[in-house]
Amino acid sequence: MRAGFQTTSGALDRESLPMRLYQKAKRFGVWDPYAIDLSRDRAEWLGLSDLEREVLLQLTSLFQAGEESVTLDLLPLLLVVAREGRLEEELFLTSFLWEEGKHMEFFRRVLDEVCADESDLSRFHTPSYRRLFYEELPATMRALVDDPSPAAQARAVVTYTMIVEGVLAETGYYSYFESLQQNDLLPGLRDGVGKLKQDESRHIAYGVYLLARLISEHDVWDVVESRMNELLPLAMGIIDESLGPYEELPFGLTKEQFVEYATAQFGKRHARLERARRQTLAEVAADESLDSDA
Numbered sequence: 001m002r003a004g005f006q007t008t009s010g011a012l013d014r015e016s017l018p019m020r021l022y023q024k025a026k027r028f029g030v031w032d033p034y035a036i037d038l039s040r041d042r043a044e045w046l047g048l049s050d051l052e053r054e055v056l057l058q059l060t061s062l063f064q065a066g067e068e069s070v071t072l073d074l075l076p077l078l079l080v081v082a083r084e085g086r087l088e089e090e091l092f093l094t095s096f097l098w099e100e101g102k103h104m105e106f107f108r109r110v111l112d113e114v115c116a117d118e119s120d121l122s123r124f125h126t127p128s129y130r131r132l133f134y135e136e137l138p139a140t141m142r143a144l145v146d147d148p149s150p151a152a153q154a155r156a157v158v159t160y161t162m163i164v165e166g167v168l169a170e171t172g173y174y175s176y177f178e179s180l181q182q183n184d185l186l187p188g189l190r191d192g193v194g195k196l197k198q199d200e201s202r203h204i205a206y207g208v209y210l211l212a213r214l215i216s217e218h219d220v221w222d223v224v225e226s227r228m229n230e231l232l233p234l235a236m237g238i239i240d241e242s243l244g245p246y247e248e249l250p251f252g253l254t255k256e257q258f259v260e261y262a263t264a265q266f267g268k269r270h271a272r273l274e275r276a277r278r279q280t281l282a283e284v285a286a287d288e289s290l291d292s293d294a
Contacts (some may be wrong), residue, residue, distance in 0.1 A: 006087050017209045017291055018092040021202045025095035029202070031195050033106035038188035041114045045186070052250040053115075056186075058242065059176055061121035062129065064107035066169060069133045070160065071100040076144040077160070080153060092206055099199040106192045114189065128237035136231065137164060150218035154211060158227040161207025165200055166269055167235040171262040173197050179251035205293040208269055209284070212276035216284045221277050232266065 006012070013019060045053065078093045111117060125133075140156040177193045180186050215221050236259065243255040276284055284290070 006085070012091075013088055016088050016285065018086075018089040018206060020291065021206055022088070022092040022095060024202055025092065025099070025199075028195075028198050029095055029099050031102070033102055033109055033192065036106070036188050036192050038110065038113050041110075041186045041188040042116075045114050045116075048185075049250070051246075055246065055250055055253070057115055057117055057121070058124045059172060060107055060110055060115065061124050062242065063169070063172060063176075064104065064111060064121070065125065066133060066164065067100060067104040067107055069137055070164060071097070071104050073138050073141040073160070074100060076141050077153070077156060080144050080148040083148065089206075089210070092202075096203055096206065099203070103196050103199065106196070110189055110192070114186070124242070126238060126241035128234050128241055132164070132168075132231070132234055132238065136234070150214050150220050151223045154214050154220040154223045155227050157207050157211050157214075158224055159231060161204055161211070162228055162266070162269060163231045163235050165207065166204050167232070167262045167266050168238060169200055170197075170204065170265055171239075171258055173200065174261055175253060175258055179253050183251055185251075201293045204269075205291055208272055208293065209290045211273055212279070212284045212287070212290060213281065215273060215276040216279050216281050219277075221274075224273060228266075228270065235262065 045056075048056070074093070074097050078090065078097060081089045081093060111121070137159055140152075140159045143152055144156055173193055173196060177190060177197065180190050180193075211224060215224060239255065239258050239262065243249065243253075243258065249255070272287075272289060275287075279287065
């Protein structure tokens with residue numbers, strides 16, 4: 001039985017980080033994957049070398065599967081937050097899920113209209129990729145349906161935010177975008193990835209905030225650190241297995257570039273979360289550094 005309604009007996013906390021992110025999502029997240037012009041991209045794609053097309057096809061297909069995975073697996077977290085009555089966080093998570101669906105739609109459109117490849121792209125899913133996206137991510141997220149405990153939430157959000165989004169997706173988008181930008185290639189793809197990067201920055205900011213709140217309120221640091229230590233080598237394994245077989249990458253890309261960026265971003269967020277061990281809930285809520293990714 002419901003005891004009442006927050007928005008009639010109180011108010012929304014408009015200054016909370018989730019509400020600030022929700023306002024940004026309304027301003028910057030409203031874009032249509034089908035409004036992006038891909039006509040020049042198709043023409044340029046046909047002029048690329050076999051190696052250039054293969055590497056771009058691999059990266060795009062990994063993004064595509066990853067976006068589908070996170071779209072399918074986010075809902076249990078939204079359910080947990082709703083059941084806890086965290087209305088501001090639920091509002092943001094509705095935009096979060098909608099945006100993940102749009103990302104999936106955008107990459108499918110690129111594969112259809114630019115790459116025009118009808119083969120089974122799961123051939124690019126390496127053993128480490130399969131373990132993370134076929135097993136670890138769905139298992140930890142779906143566990144929240146029956147176990148919404150702070151520890152279970154921490155394991156799930158580390159997997160989703162710190163590893164899938166904060167290491168793999170962010171690193172991939174950064175390297176992908178910069179290499180195409182420097183070579184003035186595929187402007188429609190660059191436009192879409194630029195919008196995706198903005199969306200993902202909000203997602204990561206919320207995930208880091210949620211982990212900081214859980215650490216401060218429930219002392220789940222050991223769970224967070226253990227899960228990060230478990231999954232970071234797996235994420236690095238994906239980078240190595242995906243890019244290692246190429247003697248030389250096109251567009252000025254290097255495997256080292258991916259590894260260095262991923263390690264730096266992970267280290268920055270690890271330090272933020274470690275700081276939450278010494279913060280009260282009020283201090284976590286007021287910590288503006290948690291919003292710096294958005």
